[in-house]
Amino acid sequence: MRMRLKLKTVFVLYFMVSLLGLIYALMQLGQRCDCRGHAMSKDQQISQLRGELQKLQEHIKTSELSKKTDVPKIYVITPTYARLVQKAELTRLSHTFLHVPQLHWIVVEDAPQPTPLVTDFLAASGLTYAHLHKLTPKDRKLQEGDPSWLKPRGAEQRNEGLRWLREMGAAAEGKEAAALEEAVVYFADDDNTYSLQLFEEIRYTYRVSVWPVGLVGGMKFERPVVEDGKVVRFHTGWHPNRPFPIDMAGFAVSLRLILTNPQARFDGDAQMGFLESSFLQHLVTMDDLEPKADLCTKVLVWHTRTEKPKMKREDTLQKQGLGSDPDVEV
Amino acid sequence: MRMRLKLKTVFVLYFMVSLLGLIYALMQLGQRCDCRGHAMSKDQQISQLRGELQKLQEHIKTSELSKKTDVPKIYVITPTYARLVQKAELTRLSHTFLHVPQLHWIVVEDAPQPTPLVTDFLAASGLTYAHLHKLTPKDRKLQEGDPSWLKPRGAEQRNEGLRWLREMGAAAEGKEAAALEEAVVYFADDDNTYSLQLFEEIRYTYRVSVWPVGLVGGMKFERPVVEDGKVVRFHTGWHPNRPFPIDMAGFAVSLRLILTNPQARFDGDAQMGFLESSFLQHLVTMDDLEPKADLCTKVLVWHTRTEKPKMKREDTLQKQGLGSDPDVEV
Numbered sequence: 001m002r003m004r005l006k007l008k009t010v011f012v013l014y015f016m017v018s019l020l021g022l023i024y025a026l027m028q029l030g031q032r033c034d035c036r037g038h039a040m041s042k043d044q045q046i047s048q049l050r051g052e053l054q055k056l057q058e059h060i061k062t063s064e065l066s067k068k069t070d071v072p073k074i075y076v077i078t079p080t081y082a083r084l085v086q087k088a089e090l091t092r093l094s095h096t097f098l099h100v101p102q103l104h105w106i107v108v109e110d111a112p113q114p115t116p117l118v119t120d121f122l123a124a125s126g127l128t129y130a131h132l133h134k135l136t137p138k139d140r141k142l143q144e145g146d147p148s149w150l151k152p153r154g155a156e157q158r159n160e161g162l163r164w165l166r167e168m169g170a171a172a173e174g175k176e177a178a179a180l181e182e183a184v185v186y187f188a189d190d191d192n193t194y195s196l197q198l199f200e201e202i203r204y205t206y207r208v209s210v211w212p213v214g215l216v217g218g219m220k221f222e223r224p225v226v227e228d229g230k231v232v233r234f235h236t237g238w239h240p241n242r243p244f245p246i247d248m249a250g251f252a253v254s255l256r257l258i259l260t261n262p263q264a265r266f267d268g269d270a271q272m273g274f275l276e277s278s279f280l281q282h283l284v285t286m287d288d289l290e291p292k293a294d295l296c297t298k299v300l301v302w303h304t305r306t307e308k309p310k311m312k313r314e315d316t317l318q319k320q321g322l323g324s325d326p327d328v329e330v
Numbered sequence: 331m332r333m334r335l336k337l338k339t340v341f342v343l344y345f346m347v348s349l350l351g352l353i354y355a356l357m358q359l360g361q362r363c364d365c366r367g368h369a370m371s372k373d374q375q376i377s378q379l380r381g382e383l384q385k386l387q388e389h390i391k392t393s394e395l396s397k398k399t400d401v402p403k404i405y406v407i408t409p410t411y412a413r414l415v416q417k418a419e420l421t422r423l424s425h426t427f428l429h430v431p432q433l434h435w436i437v438v439e440d441a442p443q444p445t446p447l448v449t450d451f452l453a454a455s456g457l458t459y460a461h462l463h464k465l466t467p468k469d470r471k472l473q474e475g476d477p478s479w480l481k482p483r484g485a486e487q488r489n490e491g492l493r494w495l496r497e498m499g500a501a502a503e504g505k506e507a508a509a510l511e512e513a514v515v516y517f518a519d520d521d522n523t524y525s526l527q528l529f530e531e532i533r534y535t536y537r538v539s540v541w542p543v544g545l546v547g548g549m550k551f552e553r554p555v556v557e558d559g560k561v562v563r564f565h566t567g568w569h570p571n572r573p574f575p576i577d578m579a580g581f582a583v584s585l586r587l588i589l590t591n592p593q594a595r596f597d598g599d600a601q602m603g604f605l606e607s608s609f610l611q612h613l614v615t616m617d618d619l620e621p622k623a624d625l626c627t628k629v630l631v632w633h634t635r636t637e638k639p640k641m642k643r644e645d646t647l648q649k650q651g652l653g654s655d656p657d658v659e660v
Binding site for chain 1: 373375376379380382383386387414415417418419421422425426428429446449450453454523524525526542544545547548549550551565567568627628629632633634635636637639640641642643644646647653654658659660
């Protein structure tokens with residue numbers, strides 16, 4: 001009896017050892033040799049390795065976070081409108097958001113009613129969302145052929161998102177209301193590109209947080225310039241003396257601040273480049289801005305733009321009755 | 331007595347399995363980075379950092395392993411080249427791939443050596459990957475001002491990916507080799523948009539699977555036309571009588587087929603629109619094509635293109651010595 005027990009213990013031990021060996025072997029599979037560094041100085045190597053290490057640590061922190069539910073919520077307001085690339089854009093955006101814990105997506109269509117495309121897309125997305133709609137009045141809308149900068153796009157939809165948040169805020173009680181105190185609001189257009197780290201940076205925003213935005217305004221990046229931990233001016237190529245020369249993708253606002261300042265909204269009649277300022281000047285002064293992304297030295301979001309697809313052959317084929325099946329959703 | 335004998339047999343079996351695992355792990359340890367052995371003296375700091383880095387990478391891989399492991403692998407070959415939107419594109423693409431179990435990313439840079447940007451990006455991506463590079467010869471490269479359709483882009487890089495797969499295939503033995511028999515290869519450019527469903531469609535490919543591609547070739551979509559479960563022709567606006575009028579994003583090939591047809595490669599000198607055919611005609615006939623995505627009635631991938639960002643203000647500011655800090659990675 002004693003003998004058998006011992007045998008069992010040894011057996012279990014071997015099982016664990018063999019399992020560890022196998023897991024290690026599996027992990028090694030597919031890992032490639034790192035052949036860089038031939039021409040690199042030791043100092044360069046060390047700094048590069050440090051950088052890689054830091055990035056991995058951040059990655060792990062992010063993925064550990066995905067299990068957490070006790071972190072402040074991020075409400076992301078995304079205006080969207082029907083166009084050929086809409087479903088593609090929403091698709092890849094949703095893949096990013098699916099990695100972010102406690103993200104609540106507020107999608108606001110520029111439409112008289114919710115469209116089947118967006119409705120079905122959201123239902124299948126796996127995300128927590130609110131699906132709103134608000135048609136831009138005709139006189140405020142870009143007309144065919146207008147340059148995209150003539151009128152700000154998405155102002156009405158962002159205001160509708162704010163309205164929804166305030167309605168929700170007014171109805172919240174107890175624990176729910178306390179949770180809202182900590183939440184943050186971000187305006188994420190559906191064509192930009194967002195790193196996962198961005199969301200962990202903005203999650204803890206006391207009033208208004210700011211950071212660099214890549215590939216915006218005819219520049220490699222725009223950013224707040226930070227001195228002694230304070231934003232002192234802005235690196236931008238255009239009207240640096242606007243109240244807040246910040247792109248929509250470059251700031252987040254605490255929900256508390258939005259709820260306690262019901263007058264704060266986007267002015268759809270604002271001059272080009274002044275839409276962000278029209279909203280922010282109700283909420284904050286430059287002195288209060290909280291710099292994120294390593295004191296605004298890292299680009300964690302890119303103002304990418306997707307080309308409008310050419311439909312020349314489609315048009316030709318449609319005239320011949322040979323166009324793409326309109327029943328197939330693109 | 332019987333009981334004890336059985337236990338012994340199991341015990342011996344486990345002993346062998348554990349030994350194999352350990353031997354494999356030890357072999358891997360010895361192999362690591364023999365390419366770096368060169369004339370470099372082994373600074374303790376470097377080796378320590380490398381050790382830490384490796385541990386973290388293993389940590390990440392272990393948590394990735396918790397995903398499904400009993401499904402065929404998907405090897406995704408992505409050619410990429412340095413440009414302003416490169417990091418943004420790779421970032422959102424990686425967010426998609428992170429959702430796909432058993433995806434192995436083969437990233438091939440069009441560069442004389444691996445760039446720090448892609449190297450660091452991949453190390454922090456959380457994905458299983460191979461990082462390759464292959465410079466396109468100058469005479470095959472698009473020159474400044476050439477229209478993008480003049481020469482096929484990425485042919486050399488895709489061939490380099492194929493070379494890597496064949497090398498891996500030749501080295502595989504036993505269970506590993508058996509797993510490769512089931513794997514599938516997909517060529518995913520870094521600017522397209524991929525639904526998650528696409529990968530589950532293509533995972534089970536016996537020879538060559540095909541499906542519609544949205545927003546390509548001046549059309550809402552191109553697609554194989556299926557009758558009685560067979561591909562009989564192609565819905566496309568251009569040269570429908572090419573051998574395979576299919577965009578790169580519209581097919582996947584079983585790895586087995588690639589390994590048993592070593593002559594199959596992309597012809598970098600192929601006429602416009604014939605690059606896909608130059609590869610596929612070595613592997614399959616139209617009759618063999620396996621229609622996916624509900625008999626090619628669903629669009630699950632979009633040929634999106636990202637605008638080249640304008641750098642007009644950046645150029646102006648740089649002339650004044652006020653350009654964006656070149657040390658900030660975009």
